[in-house]
Amino acid sequence: MGPQIVLSLFLSAVLVLAFPVGAQRAVSRTVRQCLQAVSAGDQASVTKCVRKLRLVRWFGVGSFDQMAWAYGTEQDSAIRSRTAEAYKEITGRDVAERFGILRD
Numbered sequence: 001m002g003p004q005i006v007l008s009l010f011l012s013a014v015l016v017l018a019f020p021v022g023a024q025r026a027v028s029r030t031v032r033q034c035l036q037a038v039s040a041g042d043q044a045s046v047t048k049c050v051r052k053l054r055l056v057r058w059f060g061v062g063s064f065d066q067m068a069w070a071y072g073t074e075q076d077s078a079i080r081s082r083t084a085e086a087y088k089e090i091t092g093r094d095v096a097e098r099f100g101i102l103r104d
Contacts, residue, residue: 057090064098
């Protein structure tokens with residue numbers, strides 16, 4: 001193999017691996033920001049985060065489990081309610097059900 005083919009294969013492998021990892025990290029960061037906004041009661045920030053996460057929800061499916069764990073371990077009923085609403089808007093699913101699955 002010539003050096004151009006090796007370089008091409010190397011760059012292709014880097015792109016194939018780097019894009020999903022980068023996308024996952026970005027989604028995870030946005031989920032954390034959303035949870036902070038939910039805890040703070042900042043509805044404008046929650047709305048912004050939910051809008052972003054709905055657009056990219058397929059890139060970070062596992063990241064939304066952070067929200068389910070936060071919901072399941074939260075003691076404040078208002079924060080639990082806001083977390084459940086945000087989760088439902090993003091995924092279309094019930095967060096309590098997801099937490100039950102994760103907990104098992």
